[in-house]
Amino acid sequence: MTSKAHEEVHHGLVARVRGPIADILLEDGRVVPAVPRGTLKRRRRGTLLAVGDRVRVRERRDKDTWVIEEIAPRERALVRRWPNTRGRVDVIVANPDQALFMFAVRDPHPRLNMLDRLLVIAEDNEIPAGIVVNKIDLADEATARALFRDYELAGYPVFYTSILKGIGLEAIREHVKDRMTVLAGPSGTGKSSLINALEPGVTLPTGEISRKWRQGRHTTVMAQLIPLREGGYIVDTPGLREVGLWGIDLDNLDYYFPEFRPYLGRCKFNDCRHINEPGCAIIQAVEEGKISPRRYESYLNILLSEG
Numbered sequence: 001m002t003s004k005a006h007e008e009v010h011h012g013l014v015a016r017v018r019g020p021i022a023d024i025l026l027e028d029g030r031v032v033p034a035v036p037r038g039t040l041k042r043r044r045r046g047t048l049l050a051v052g053d054r055v056r057v058r059e060r061r062d063k064d065t066w067v068i069e070e071i072a073p074r075e076r077a078l079v080r081r082w083p084n085t086r087g088r089v090d091v092i093v094a095n096p097d098q099a100l101f102m103f104a105v106r107d108p109h110p111r112l113n114m115l116d117r118l119l120v121i122a123e124d125n126e127i128p129a130g131i132v133v134n135k136i137d138l139a140d141e142a143t144a145r146a147l148f149r150d151y152e153l154a155g156y157p158v159f160y161t162s163i164l165k166g167i168g169l170e171a172i173r174e175h176v177k178d179r180m181t182v183l184a185g186p187s188g189t190g191k192s193s194l195i196n197a198l199e200p201g202v203t204l205p206t207g208e209i210s211r212k213w214r215q216g217r218h219t220t221v222m223a224q225l226i227p228l229r230e231g232g233y234i235v236d237t238p239g240l241r242e243v244g245l246w247g248i249d250l251d252n253l254d255y256y257f258p259e260f261r262p263y264l265g266r267c268k269f270n271d272c273r274h275i276n277e278p279g280c281a282i283i284q285a286v287e288e289g290k291i292s293p294r295r296y297e298s299y300l301n302i303l304l305s306e307g
């Protein structure tokens, strides 16, 4: 007879998902492999388990395995919508308190349209976002700052770093303390390098930038949650190639560009989409140099391609 005395219940966080097995970070700091109970698989649609999910697990001493008995409802999630898949949605990270989107001043060249899309996803999921601009050792700082100035003006925190030279790490350490932060961005920008530099003892694999393509080679293959000794967690994620916005609430798209907000509601027409309507307050703000033309163009791009 297997009695309950041989089983122990714990609470934990999903730290990694490897196929059917999830590594659970228990409250006591142990990381244990666990599989979801069969009934859970039937209950949930979409991503059953994601990094950051809060779970209740039971240890079965007799069998030496752990079973996930319950997955707490997600408060929010950073979801990835794949382009051209008729709505495939994956949860990258469950319950993040904030996101940091990491780009490099060069190698790889920063694709600001991708950053704009990531910020829209964060706004749509109500996840506060910040930006890390890495590799400032490869450009002069004024150039780097000019490139990302639009985002500072929009109100996003922007951190300029060189992991190589140890610049800017303290501000990030402060920003991530006591929160769960998801770190995302294109491959090769230095996400894993940043976490290795922030957290003593962590040695995530990092990759060379390919000489030929000048981009990363997707060194990180799965999301992984890392506890920070000063409090909080940071989640390393695999580099993104493309960011689709399928299913985003386009009615709110203008609101998802924070620098547009002061002008919303001031257009001549209530249902103005700020494309070419007369009396548009957004277009006027662009013309007066109050809104960045590049960010406005990004807005139009998303509106017209995803709508």
Ligand SMILES: Nc1nc2c(ncn2[C@@H]2O[C@H](COP(=O)(O)OP(=O)(O)OP(=O)(O)O)[C@@H](O)[C@H]2O)c(=O)[nH]1
Binding pocket: 134, 135, 136, 137, 138, 161, 162, 163, 164, 165, 185, 186, 187, 188, 189, 190, 191, 192, 193, 194, 205, 206, 207, 208, 209, 216, 217, 218, 219, 220, 221, 237, 238, 239, 240
């Ligand atoms: N010059 C320079 N190189 C850096 C800096 N930070 C990281 N790198 C290099 O950039 C390359 C990619 O770093 P990773 O940390 O693997 O990048 P990643 O964003 O984790 O890439 P994926 O896991 O593929 O998404 C490595 O060769 C790092 O040594 C930096 O501040 N300056």
Ligand SMILES: [Mg+2]
Binding pocket: 191, 192, 193, 205, 206, 219, 220, 236, 237, 238, 239
């Ligand atoms: Mg990586």
Ligand SMILES: [Zn+2]
Binding pocket: 267, 272, 273, 274, 275, 277, 279, 280, 281, 282, 283
């Ligand atoms: Zn308008």
